[in-house]
Structures are given as C-alpha cells and as structure tokens.
Amino acid sequence: MPSLFSPVTLRDTEIRNRVMVSPMCQYSAKNGFPTEWHRVHLGSRAVGGAGIVMTEATAIEPRGRISPQDLGIWSDDHAEALEPITSFIRSQGATPGIQLAHAGRKASTTRPWEGHAPLGPEEGGWETIAPSGPYPYPDAEPPRTRTMDHDDITDVIDAFVATAERARDAGFEIAEVHAAHGYLLHEFLSPVANDRDDEYGGSFRNRTRLTREVTAAVRDVWPDDKPVFVRVSATDWLPDRAAWDLADSIRLAPALAEAGADLIDVSSGGTHPDQQVPESGPGYQVPYAESIREDTDVPVAAVGKVTEPTHADALVRNGRADVVALGREHLRHPQWALEAAHELGAEIEWPVQYSRARFE
Numbered sequence: 209m210p211s212l213f214s215p216v217t218l219r220d221t222e223i224r225n226r227v228m229v230s231p232m233c234q235y236s237a238k239n240g241f242p243t244e245w246h247r248v249h250l251g252s253r254a255v256g257g258a259g260i261v262m263t264e265a266t267a268i269e270p271r272g273r274i275s276p277q278d279l280g281i282w283s284d285d286h287a288e289a290l291e292p293i294t295s296f297i298r299s300q301g302a303t304p305g306i307q308l309a310h311a312g313r314k315a316s317t318t319r320p321w322e323g324h325a326p327l328g329p330e331e332g333g334w335e336t337i338a339p340s341g342p343y344p345y346p347d348a349e350p351p352r353t354r355t356m357d358h359d360d361i362t363d364v365i366d367a368f369v370a371t372a373e374r375a376r377d378a379g380f381e382i383a384e385v386h387a388a389h390g391y392l393l394h395e396f397l398s399p400v401a402n403d404r405d406d407e408y409g410g411s412f413r414n415r416t417r418l419t420r421e422v423t424a425a426v427r428d429v430w431p432d433d434k435p436v437f438v439r440v441s442a443t444d445w446l447p448d449r450a451a452w453d454l455a456d457s458i459r460l461a462p463a464l465a466e467a468g469a470d471l472i473d474v475s476s477g478g479t480h481p482d483q484q485v486p487e488s489g490p491g492y493q494v495p496y497a498e499s500i501r502e503d504t505d506v507p508v509a510a511v512g513k514v515t516e517p518t519h520a521d522a523l524v525r526n527g528r529a530d531v532v533a534l535g536r537e538h539l540r541h542p543q544w545a546l547e548a549a550h551e552l553g554a555e556i557e558w559p560v561q562y563s564r565a566r567f568e
Contacts, residue, residue, distance in 0.1 A: 212521040213554035220433035225259035230535035231307040233264040235319040240280025254302035257545030265309035268367040272310035287374035294379035305382030306375045312392030313338035314345045339402040346481045372426045384437035389478030398452040427468025435470035442496035445483035461504040473509040498528040517548035
C-alpha cells in the first residue's frame with residue numbers, strides 16, 4: 209500500500225507526497241490582493257515539505273468574500289499578484305492549489321478576531337446573495353440577503369470559469385471548487401438553505417445542479433493534465449431536520465467525478481448555527497471521507513484533527529484516504545511534513561538551506 213510520503217498522480221500531475229495544507233482563511237488581503245503575509249505563509253509550508261499547498265478560500269467576485277480582507281481572484285491584476293507565490297511554491301517541489309469560493313449568505317462579515325459579525329453598507333459591507341432569502345447567516349436582522357435569480361446563477365458560473373482561467377494562467381496546478389461549510393454552493397445543496405421551486409431547488413438532482421455545473425465548467429477550462437478537486441461538507445450535522453447528510457454526499461461524489469472532479473476533499477458542517485457537532489476527537493471526520501471512497505471509488509482527502517504522523521500515514525496505508533489535509537497543525541508546525549517524514553523513517557528532500565538541520 210502507498211504511504212503518506214509516496215507520490216500520488218492525479219491526471220498527469222505527480223504530487224510528491226500525500227500531505228496537503230488545508231485551505232485556511234488568513235483575513236489579511238487588501239481589496240482581494242495577497243500581501244507579504246500570504247507569500248510567507250504559503251511559501252513556508254512549501255519549504256516545510258507538504259505535497260500540496262492550497263490557498264485559502266479565494267473569492268470569485270467581491271461579493272463572494274467572507275470578509276473585506278479575503279483573498280480574491282476576480283481580476284487579471286489579482287492573478288498577476290498571485291503568480292510569484294505559485295512560482296515559489298513550485299520551486300520548492302510542492303504543488304500549488306487554489307480554492308475557488310463564493311461565500312453566499314455567509315459573506316460580508318468582520319474577521320473572526322473582530323467578532324465575525326455581519327457588516328452593513330455603512331461599515332463597508334454589501335448585499336449578499338443566496339439560493340433562498342431574505343435570511344442571512346446566522347439569522348441576523350435586518351435581512352440583507354437577496355434571493356438569486358437565473359441571471360445571478362449564470363453570473364456565478366461565469367465567474368467560476370473566469371477565475372479558473374486566471375488561476376491556470378497564474379501557475380496553479382490544482383483548482384478546488386468550494387462546495388462546503390455553508391457557503392454558496394453548499395447552500396444550494398442543502399435543503400436547510402435552499403427552498404427554491406425551480407430547477408435549482410427541491411429534488412436532489414436540482415439542488416446539486418449548480419455544484420455539478422460549476423465543477424464541469426471549471427473542468428472545461430482547466431488543463432487536461434491537471435486535477436480538479438471539490439470540497440464538500442459530508443453532513444450538515446442537523447439530525448433533527450431535513451438536511452444534507454452522508455448519504456447525500458455518497459450519492460453526489462460519482463456525479464462530481466462524472467462532471468470532472470478528480471478528488472473529493474471531505475469536510476463537514478457549516479450551513480446552520482444549530483448544527484450538533486459530535487465530540488471531535490482525532491480524525492473525527494475521517495469516517496466521512498472513508499465512506500465516500502469505499503462506496504464510490506472516488507479519491508478523497510481526509511481532514512479533521514489529524515495531527516500525528518503515524519495516524520496520517522495509517523489513513524493512507526489502510527486505504528481510508530488518498531490525501532491527508534492538515535489545517536491547524538500546519539499553523540502550529542510549518543515544517544510538519546519534514547518532521548513527520550523523519551518520524552516515519554521516510555526519505556524526503558530537504559531545502560538545501562535547511563540541510564544542516566536534518567535529523568541525524
């Protein structure tokens with residue numbers, strides 16, 4: 209069986225190992241543009257040995273930002289500003305990925321350390337859009353969310369396509385469609401947030417239509433030799449109401465693969481504040497990824513409190529995941545992959561500048 213530090217090939221893209229830096233918002237951009245913070249943050253994880261370095265949720269349009277400080281790629285200037293970062297990541301042997309995102313009704317908020325509160329127009333906020341309105345997330349007053357019409361849906365699909373093209377030209381090798389955590393595409397998937405009665409609401413096929421269309425549209429403009437990921441929330445964690453659940457995710461995965469997805473990045477939750485999250489021990493979300501992989505044969509990434517190298521390695525060796533995504537652990541330990549390889553006895557290349565610090 210492959211190990212955590214064996215390469216993995218998706219399409220014709222070989223990734224040096226199965227460690228992925230999970231997308232993590234930094235809330236430090238300026239009008240969507242990356243700053244020195246992003247260059248150092250993402251670059252240091254490439255230096256640290258990760259196989260995939262994924263950007264934070266990168267907005268496809270200004271109103272798709274979670275906060276005014278979110279990263280964006282809605283113009284050619286944004287793509288040009290990201291190119292030096294992708295170039296550096298590649299120079300360190302890692303594969304640069306970008307998560308293309310729209311926050312939907314969860315947009316226009318302050319940063320977490322500023323309270324994560326809704327922002328009104330007088331505070332620099334904006335009108336948000338969602339499959340169903342006028343309620344934002346959470347149920348803040350006054351209502352500030354507009355129900356999307358068909359022109360809005362077309363605009364969103366077009367924006368995903370345009371940003372994928374820019375990301376391609378900026379040197380990213382993986383495009384990840386963000387359909388999780390209660391943001392726009394997840395809002396369409398879940399009956400908790402979608403009560404439309406047109407072709408984008410109601411039945412499972414209708415509620416999944418936009419995510420399938422976006423995935424196919426991104427795949428159409430993404431290079432044939434490079435992979436497309438889709439991040440999903442495997443469950444809404446709302447057992448007492450009609451909601452998105454694991455069975456839905458298992459049903460969706462092959463449809464996403466048919467639309468062009470090469471890997472499903474499996475997370476959970478985020479669509480409603482009433483979610484009932486189970487006690488979250490190490491790897492608490494791994495069973496969701498494992499179930500999707502077993503039932504659909506679609507490659508998956510597992511995420512969620514995976515911190516120990518032996519645990520991450522076992523997930524790959526036992527066929528529970530193809531890639532292991534680490535978020536907070538990469539914040540605590542930018543060189544996690546280098547240290548994990550030593551603990552597991554794997555030989556991996558170190559940056560020559562760090563070679564004198566190699567473990568004996």
